Amino acid sequence: MVPLSYLLGLSAAVFAIGVAGMLIRGNILVMFMSIELMLNAVNLAFIAFARNLGNMDGQVIVFFVMTVAAAEAAVGLALIISIFRNRETVHADQLTLLRW
Amino acid sequence: MPAGLFFFLAALTVLSALGVILQRNPVHCLLSLVLTLLAIGVLFIGEDATVVGFLQIIVYAGAIMVLFLFVIWLLNLPSESLATGHLALKLFGSLAAAALLAEVVPFVLPARLATTQNATPLGYGAMDSLSQKLFGEYLIAFEVTSLLLLVAVVGSVALASRSPARRTPQGTSAAAAASEPPAGEPA
Amino acid sequence: MSVEFSGLGLILLFPLLGVLFNVFLGARFGRGAVNLVGPGVMFLSFAAAIWAFVTLLTMPSGSALTLNLWDWIQSGDFHVDVILRVDALSGVMLMVVTGVGAFIHLYSVGYMAHDEDYARFFAYLNLFALSMLVLVLASSILLMFVGWEGVGLCSYLLIGFWYPNPEFARNGRKAFVVNRIGDAGFVLGMLTIIVTLARHGVWTVEFTEIGAHAAMFSTTAATAACLLLFLGATGKSAQIPLYVWLPDAMVGPTPVSALIHAATMVTAGVYMCARLHFLFVLAPDALNVVAIIGTLTALFAATIALVQPDIKRVLAYSTISQLGYMFLAVGSGAFAAGVFHLMTHAFFKGLLFLCAGSVIHAMSGEQDMNKMGALRRKLPITHATMLIATLAIVATPGFSGFFSKDLILQAAYQSGHFGLWLIGVITAGLTAFYMFRLIFMTFYGDSRVEQDKLHHVHESPPVMTIPLIVLAFFSIVGGWVGLPDGVLWGNAFVHFLEPAAGALHPTVAASTAVLSGVGTGAAAIGFVIAYLFYIRFPGLPMLLQWRAKGIYEVLLDKYYIDQIYDFIVTRPLFFISEKVFGKAVDSYAIDGFAVGTGLAVETSGEIARRAETGNVQHYALVYLLGVIGVVAYYLFLVMR
Numbered sequence: 001m002v003p004l005s006y007l008l009g010l011s012a013a014v015f016a017i018g019v020a021g022m023l024i025r026g027n028i029l030v031m032f033m034s035i036e037l038m039l040n041a042v043n044l045a046f047i048a049f050a051r052n053l054g055n056m057d058g059q060v061i062v063f064f065v066m067t068v069a070a071a072e073a074a075v076g077l078a079l080i081i082s083i084f085r086n087r088e089t090v091h092a093d094q095l096t097l098l099r100w
Numbered sequence: 101m102p103a104g105l106f107f108f109l110a111a112l113t114v115l116s117a118l119g120v121i122l123q124r125n126p127v128h129c130l131l132s133l134v135l136t137l138l139a140i141g142v143l144f145i146g147e148d149a150t151v152v153g154f155l156q157i158i159v160y161a162g163a164i165m166v167l168f169l170f171v172i173w174l175l176n177l178p179s180e181s182l183a184t185g186h187l188a189l190k191l192f193g194s195l196a197a198a199a200l201l202a203e204v205v206p207f208v209l210p211a212r213l214a215t216t217q218n219a220t221p222l223g224y225g226a227m228d229s230l231s232q233k234l235f236g237e238y239l240i241a242f243e244v245t246s247l248l249l250l251v252a253v254v255g256s257v258a259l260a261s262r263s264p265a266r267r268t269p270q271g272t273s274a275a276a277a278a279s280e281p282p283a284g285e286p287a
Numbered sequence: 288m289s290v291e292f293s294g295l296g297l298i299l300l301f302p303l304l305g306v307l308f309n310v311f312l313g314a315r316f317g318r319g320a321v322n323l324v325g326p327g328v329m330f331l332s333f334a335a336a337i338w339a340f341v342t343l344l345t346m347p348s349g350s351a352l353t354l355n356l357w358d359w360i361q362s363g364d365f366h367v368d369v370i371l372r373v374d375a376l377s378g379v380m381l382m383v384v385t386g387v388g389a390f391i392h393l394y395s396v397g398y399m400a401h402d403e404d405y406a407r408f409f410a411y412l413n414l415f416a417l418s419m420l421v422l423v424l425a426s427s428i429l430l431m432f433v434g435w436e437g438v439g440l441c442s443y444l445l446i447g448f449w450y451p452n453p454e455f456a457r458n459g460r461k462a463f464v465v466n467r468i469g470d471a472g473f474v475l476g477m478l479t480i481i482v483t484l485a486r487h488g489v490w491t492v493e494f495t496e497i498g499a500h501a502a503m504f505s506t507t508a509a510t511a512a513c514l515l516l517f518l519g520a521t522g523k524s525a526q527i528p529l530y531v532w533l534p535d536a537m538v539g540p541t542p543v544s545a546l547i548h549a550a551t552m553v554t555a556g557v558y559m560c561a562r563l564h565f566l567f568v569l570a571p572d573a574l575n576v577v578a579i580i581g582t583l584t585a586l587f588a589a590t591i592a593l594v595q596p597d598i599k600r601v602l603a604y605s606t607i608s609q610l611g612y613m614f615l616a617v618g619s620g621a622f623a624a625g626v627f628h629l630m631t632h633a634f635f636k637g638l639l640f641l642c643a644g645s646v647i648h649a650m651s652g653e654q655d656m657n658k659m660g661a662l663r664r665k666l667p668i669t670h671a672t673m674l675i676a677t678l679a680i681v682a683t684p685g686f687s688g689f690f691s692k693d694l695i696l697q698a699a700y701q702s703g704h705f706g707l708w709l710i711g712v713i714t715a716g717l718t719a720f721y722m723f724r725l726i727f728m729t730f731y732g733d734s735r736v737e738q739d740k741l742h743h744v745h746e747s748p749p750v751m752t753i754p755l756i757v758l759a760f761f762s763i764v765g766g767w768v769g770l771p772d773g774v775l776w777g778n779a780f781v782h783f784l785e786p787a788a789g790a791l792h793p794t795v796a797a798s799t800a801v802l803s804g805v806g807t808g809a810a811a812i813g814f815v816i817a818y819l820f821y822i823r824f825p826g827l828p829m830l831l832q833w834r835a836k837g838i839y840e841v842l843l844d845k846y847y848i849d850q851i852y853d854f855i856v857t858r859p860l861f862f863i864s865e866k867v868f869g870k871a872v873d874s875y876a877i878d879g880f881a882v883g884t885g886l887a888v889e890t891s892g893e894i895a896r897r898a899e900t901g902n903v904q905h906y907a908l909v910y911l912l913g914v915i916g917v918v919a920y921y922l923f924l925v926m927r
Contacts, residue, residue, distance in 0.1 A: 002106045004217075007147070008208035010110045014117050014136075016201035021121030022907055023193025027180060029172060031904075033120055033133050036164075040140050043156075051147045054218035059152050059225065060233045062144075066152075066160060067245050071252035073164050077171045078256035084175050085262075093186070096901030189904060196911050203915065207922050 007048035015041035026091045028083075032076055039069050105146065113139040125179040126172050130165060137161040148225040292342065292352035295371040297335040298381070299420055301328040305413035313406025325409030326392035329416060333385040340378045349786035350374070353426065360429075364490040372426035372494075376787035379626060380423040380558055383633045387550045388416050390754035394641055395542040397751035398648060408448065408540070415441035419551050423558065427492040428477050431559065435473065435523065438552045439466045445547060446539040455538045462532035469522015469529050476515030480566070483508045498565045509566055513573035516563065517580075520556030525607045526584045526614060531849055533607055537599040541644030544599060549606050549640050550633035557613045557629050561622040564789040568620060578618020578699070582707040582714075585611030587846075589717040593724075594832075594842045597654050598643050601725050605680070606636055608714065612695050615707060621698030621791045623784040627769050628691035634765045635679035635688055638758035642673035645747045645755065646729060651740050656725065661734040665744045668752045670730050672759040677726050679762040681719040681810045684803075687766030693803050694769065694781070698791060700802055712809045719813025727821035771799055 014037060021034030043062045050058025084090055116139065119132030137160050144153030223229050234242050305328035313321045343352055351374035360367040373381060392412060399405055418441055422434025440463075447459025480497060484490070487503045504512070520526065525533040525548075536548055547553070560567060560577070567574055585608045592604035609632050616625035647654055649666055663670040679688040692715065699708040736744065746752070769780035781791065820827045832839045841847070 002103065002146075005208045006106065006110070007143075009205060010113065010143075012201055012204045012208060013114055014140075016197045016204075017114070017117040017121060019200060019911060020194050020197035023197065023904055023911070024121060024190045026904075027126060027177065028903075029126055029168070029175075029177065030121070030129050033129055033168070036133060037117055037120060037136065040137060040160075044140055044143060047144055047147050047149045047152065050149065051220065051224075052217055054220045054224065056224065056229050056233050059149050059230060060238055062149070062152050063155070063230070063234070064238075064241060064245060066155060067249065070159065070164055071249050073167060074252050074256040075259070077167060078259035081171060081174065081260045090175065090177060091180075092902055092904050095903070098899065099901030100896040100899040186902075186904075189908065193904070193908055193911075196908060196915065200911065200915050200918070203919055203922065 004048055004052045008045060011041045011045040011048065013041075014038075014044070026093055028080060028090050028092055028095070031092065032073075032080070036069065036073070039065060106143075109139050109143050109146070113143070126177050127169070130168055130172060133168075134161050134165050137165065148220060150225045151227050151230050152225075288347070288349075289351045289353050289372075290346065292339060292354060292373070294335055294339050294342075295352060295354040295373060295424065296356070298332050298339065298385070298424070299371070299417060301332040301335065302413045302417040302420065304328055306410055306417060309406050309410035309413060313410065318405055321406050321409050322396045325413060326389060326396060328413060329385065329389035329392045332416070332420070333389045336381045336385040339373050340382055343373055343375070343378050348375075348783075366490070367427060367429055367492055369430060370426040370493070371424040373424065374787045375784050376558075376561055376626065377423050379630060379784065380554075381420070383630055384416070384419050384423055384551050387633050387637050387758070388419075388546060390757055391542050391546045391550070391637065391641065392416075394545075394644070394751050394754040395540075397748050398542050398644055399540065402540075404448070408445075411441055411444045411448070412542075412546070415445065415547060415552075419555075422555055426494060428480065428494065428497070428563075429492040431562075432473060432477060435519075435555060435559075436470065438547070438555065439463060439470065439523070442466070442536070442547050442552060445543040446536045448539055448543065452538075458532075458535040458538050462536050465529050465532040466522045469519045472515045472518025472522070474519075476512045476517075476519065479508065479512040479515060483512070494562055497563070501565045501569060504566065504569055506570060509569035510573045513563070513567050513570045514576060516559065517556075517573065517577055520559060520614075521580070522556075524553050524556030524610050524614070526556075526611065527580055527587065530584065530588070530607050531852060534600055534603045534845070537597070537603050541599070541640055541647060544603070545637045545640035545644070548603070549636040553606060553610055554613070554629045554633070557610070557617060557625050560614075560617045561626050561788045564622045567617070567622075568789065574618045574620060576618070577614050578704055578707055581611045581614025581616075581618055582699075582704075582710050583611070584608070585615065585714045586710050586717075589714045589721065591842055591845050592721040593717065594839060596657050598646065598656050598659075598725065598729065599640075599654055601656075601721060602636070602639050602643060605639075605718070605722070606632075608718065609636065609680070611714075612692060612711065615699055615704075615711060616695040619695075619698045619702040619704060619707075620789070621695065621702070622788040623781040623791065624691070624694040624698050626784060626788060627766075627780055628688075628695055631679065631687035631691040631762070631766050634758055635676040635686075635762040638672060638676040638755060638762055639680070641751070641755055641758065642669050642676065645669040645751060646673075648747055648751075649744045650736070651743050653737070653740060656728040658735050658737055659729045660732045660736065661730070662736075662744065663730040666730075666746050668746055668755060672752075672755040673730075674726060675759045676762050677722045679766075681722055681814065682715060682806060683810070684807060685763070687762050687764070689807075690766035690769045690771075693771075693799075693806055694778075696806050697799055697802050701791075712806055715806055716809035716813040719810040720817045723814050723817035724821055727817060731822060732825060771803075 018034045018037035018041060021037065022031050025031055025034070043065055046058045046062050046065075050056065050062075080090060083095065087095060089095070113136055116132045116135040120129050120136065123129045123132060138157060141153050141156035141161065144150075144156055147153075221229075305324055308324050308328075309321055313324075339352055343350065351372055353373075354371045356369040356371065358366075359369050392409070395408065395412065399408055402408065415438060418434050418437025420434070422431055422438060425431035425434055443459045443463040443466075445459075446462050447456045450456045450459070477492075481490075481492060483504055484497065484500055487500070489496070489500050489503070491497065491500075518529075522529040533548060533553070537544055567577075588604040588607035588611065592601050592608065595601045595604065609628070613625040613628050613632070616622070616628060646659070646662065646666065646669060649662070649669075650659065653659070675686075679686040682689040682692040696708055696711050696715075699711055734741075747755075769778050770776065771778070844850075
C-alpha cells in the first residue's frame, strides 16, 4: 500500500514542473505540452484520492478529464496551425498583438 | 503495489517531466511527454484504476501525442536554445513554481494529511463499476461530453483548413490579401 | 393727502418710446426723424410734467400724486411695488429735469448735426432722461436705486460716446468705476435702513413709511445709514473723495456735460439727502460731516478752477464747487435751500455749458481759452447769454444765483457753522474770479485765435441759440420764487417744500442784509481782481504764474490727486488682479489643477499600460502569483 501522501507529493511535483514549463519555454507547442503535464498531475491526484476513499467517482472524473483534454488538444493544435500560417512563428515573444 | 515499483515509477515520471520542459528539440520534448504519460498510466494501474490506466495509455499516449507529433512535423519546428528570451521571466517563473511546490508539499505530508483509509469495494476499478457509474449517475455528463467531442472536431477542422482561394503556396501576405473581402470603390 | 394720477405714467412713457424708436428705427428713418423724435418726446414729457405739477399746486400743502405701476417684490413680509410719487420736492425736480432736459435735447440737434451716430446719441440721451425721471419719481428707496444705477450707466455710455478714442473710453470707464464705489455705500445705507426697521417688525422701503417710523432709528443707526448714503452721494454728486471722474467726463459731447454733469445727474445726491431729511436730522454727526465735506470740496474745486486753460474743465470744477454749496446747505439742516440752489444751478450751469458748446462749435473744436479772445463781436447771442449765466453764478443781486447762494450762506451762519460760512464766502470770491476770467479770456481782450480757425467763427444756428435764450431767462427769473422774507411773497419756494424737505431751524439770529452784503462784497472783489488780471494788465497772470510756479503747477495738476489715487488704489488693484489672481490663482492653481488632472490620468495610464505586454507568459506568471496567494490563504488559514 503506497501512502496517499507519496502520491500527492508526486502529483504536486509534476504539477509544479508543468507550471515551470509554461513560464520558461517560448515555443507555444512546448507550453501546450506543459499544460498536458499539469492535467495529468491532477489526474493522478484524483486516482489517489479515489483509491483512498474507496469511491469510483474519482475515476469517472479522470475519464472525463481525459476526454476534454483530447478535445482541447485538437482545437488547440488547430489554432497553433492557424497562427503559424499567419505569423510564420510559434514563439510566444513574437505573438504580442494584445500589446498596448 | 510494492514500494520499490512506486519509487521507480515516481522517479521516472519526474525525470521525464523535467525532460519535457528542458529539452531543446520539440520532438524530444514530446517523446519525454509520452514517457511521462506511460509512467503515470502504470501508476494508475498500480492504484487499481485498471480501465482508466489502459485508457490513459491507449488514448492519451497513443492518440493525442501522435496528434502533437504530426503538428510538430507539419510545422517543421526547429530546435531552440533555452537561453534566449526574457531571462527575468524564466528566473521568476521558476521561483514562483518552486514557491507553489513549497507551499503545497507541507500539506501532503503524512502528519498533516489525516485521512482514514477506506477499504476498496469489490470490483473496484473494473470495467463493470466504471460503466455503472458512467451510464447511471453521470449519464448526462457522458452524453454532453460526446457532444463536446463533436464540436471539437468540427471546430478544429474549421480552424485548420485553408479557404478555397488560398491554394497557392506563396507567403501569408498574398494569402491574406486574397482572402480580404473586396474593398472600397471598384478600380 | 395722496391722489391717484395716471398722468404720471405718461411722463415716463414718452422717453421710453423715444429710446425704443431711436434704438430700433432711428437709423432707418434717418436724421430728420430722429431730430424730431429725440427732443419731441422730451417736450411731451415736459408737458405731462406741467400737467401733473399744476394739478399738485391746486391741492393742499403736503399732498402728493401717486401711481402704482405694478407689484414688484413679494417675499414674506417684504412687499415692494413700483410706485411713482409727485410731491412738492419731486415735483420741483421733475420740472427741472424735463424742462431743462427738453431744451438741451433741442440744442443737441444743432450740436450733433455733423455726427454720424445721431440715433445712438439720442437713444442714450432719452434713456438717461428715463432713468433720471425714475430716480426722481420713485416713492421707494429701492426704486430710486434703480434710477440711480440707470443714470450711472447712461453717464458711462455718453462720456465714452466717441469710444474709438481710447482716452474717451477710459474716462467713461473711470466715471463708472468711481460711481460704483459710491453705489456700494448707497446699497449699504439702504440695507441699514431696511434692517433697522425690520428689527422692529416693519418691512418697507417707501419714503413715506420710513419717515413715519423714523423714531425707530437710534442715533447710531441713523448716523451709519446717513454716512453710507452720503458716500453714494459723493460718488454721484462729485464730492471729496469721489469727484475725480467729473473733470475727465468733459470728453463727452457738450450737451451731455450740460445735462448730466451740471443740471441733473450730479444733483441726485442732493435730492436723495433732501428726500431722507427726516433721517439726517436724527444724526447730527452725519450732518456735520456732510457740511464739512461739502464746504471743503467747494473751496478745493474753486482753487483748481483758477488756473485751468480748458473752458469745459473750468466749468466742471465750478460744478463740483457749487455742488459743495448744496451739501453745505444740507449739512446745515436747510434741505430746501440746497434744492433751491440745485434748481438755479441747473439753469445757469446748464446754460454755461451750452454756451461753452456754442463757443467750441464756433472754434471748430478748440477748447483752450488761451487760443480764444475777442469773440463777443462774432458770437453776440452766446456772449450775452453766457454773461447772464456768469452774473447768476457769482450771485449778482437780482439774478437767480443770488437768492439761492445767499440762502445757503445764511443757513450755514444761522446753524452755527461760522468757519464753514467764512470758507463759503471766500469761495464765492474765488468763483467770481474764475468765472470772469473765463468770460474775459474767451470774449474780450485781443484775439488769440489760430488763423485757420478764424474764418470759421460764426454764431450758432437758432436751434442752439433758442435754448440759450430760454435758459438765460430762467437764470434771471428762476430765483424770484425764493425772495428774502418780507419782500413781496417772501420765500415761497422754501415754504412750498417744507412738507417734503423739512423746515429751516435757525439757531443764530443774524441780520440777513449784512450777511448778503458780505457775500456780495466777496464776489465784487473777485470780479475786480479778474478785471485787473485780464483786461487792465494782461501780462499780470503770466508774471504771477512765473513767480509762484510751484503753486501754479500744483493747482494746474489738480493737486496730483489723480496720480495719488492711481498709486494708492489703481496700481495695487491691477497688480493683485494680474499677478495674484491672474498668475497664481488662475494660471497656476486653477489651470494647473485642470491640466494637471488630465496629465495625471495620462501619466498613470502610460505607467499602467506597461503591464499589457501581449506576452501570454507574463500574464501566466501573474496568474500563478495569484494562485499561490489563494492556495496559501486556503491552506494556511482555512484548513487549520
